[in-house]
């Protein structure tokens with residue numbers, strides 16, 4: 001569904017993309033992760049047709065992004081709503097731009113408003129919405145025409161847990177219906193919830209690609225034991241054994257025990273990713 005091969009892009013002195021390749025199949029959610037400045041947004045902008053690569057090719061459903069019509073839905077990193085327009089007017093506008101007819105548009109708005117918990121706000125102007133409501137509206141504009149490719153650039157930034165869950169549920173549902181999804185985030189827990197595959201970007205290219213099991217297997221998590229006397233912690237791939245050892249070593253009364261699974265920082269460390277441009 002999405003095929004990007006060897007993309008490069010230079011902004012003056014900054015090599016934002018340096019041979020960025022990524023393929024995402026229909027029905028697949030690909031979690032695109034990486035440090036700030038790794039090139040994720042530049043890539044998303046290129047796939048959405050906003051930016052042309054210096055070299056390399058992008059195909060969406062077999063054609064270049066600027067030639068697709070209605071195949072792509074984009075939820076940009078920064079909220080970009082028209083303050084005087086209501087939520088319903090936004091959804092009508094984006095739906096019409098993608099060629100949705102009046103009847104289909106009406107039922108899509110109803111279904112999406114329910115899924116995104118926007119039913120009570122449809123007639124409210126965007127400028128008067130809370131941050132979370134704006135996030136949900138922004139995401140809804142990307143989803144209204146049921147695109148074959150969904151580009152979601154940190155869609156949950158600043159969202160409360162309820163907004164985050166609504167968003168994750170809709171993304172899962174759309175992938176279940178066959179949409180390909182590129183989902184950039186700094187939260188591994190979201191990717192686990194989405195059962196997403198992972199692509200790690202660094203210095204303008206994808207340096208690791210696979211399922212989270214493939215990429216995280218064997219990475220150490222951490223066990224912490226806090227007692228009335230001291231706090232003990234150990235990095236480990238065998239939490240049960242480490243916990244028993246720490247309990248045997250610890251002095252004082254145990255107050256808390258914490259097991260932390262490997263996270264994105266552990267993954268970056270294992271890949272020796274250290275870049276911030």
Ligand SMILES: Nc1ncnc2c1ncn2[C@@H]1O[C@H](COP(=O)(O)OP(=O)(O)OP(=O)(O)O)[C@@H](O)[C@H]1O
Nearest residue numbers: 011014016034035036037038039040041042043277
């Ligand atoms: N319009 C621009 N002009 C000059 N440099 C840019 C421009 N856009 C991005 N860059 C640079 O290109 C590099 C990649 O930026 P990009 O926004 O793609 O990273 P990112 O992985 O999305 O980061 P973040 O996680 O912070 O959103 C950075 O060094 C950034 O400063």
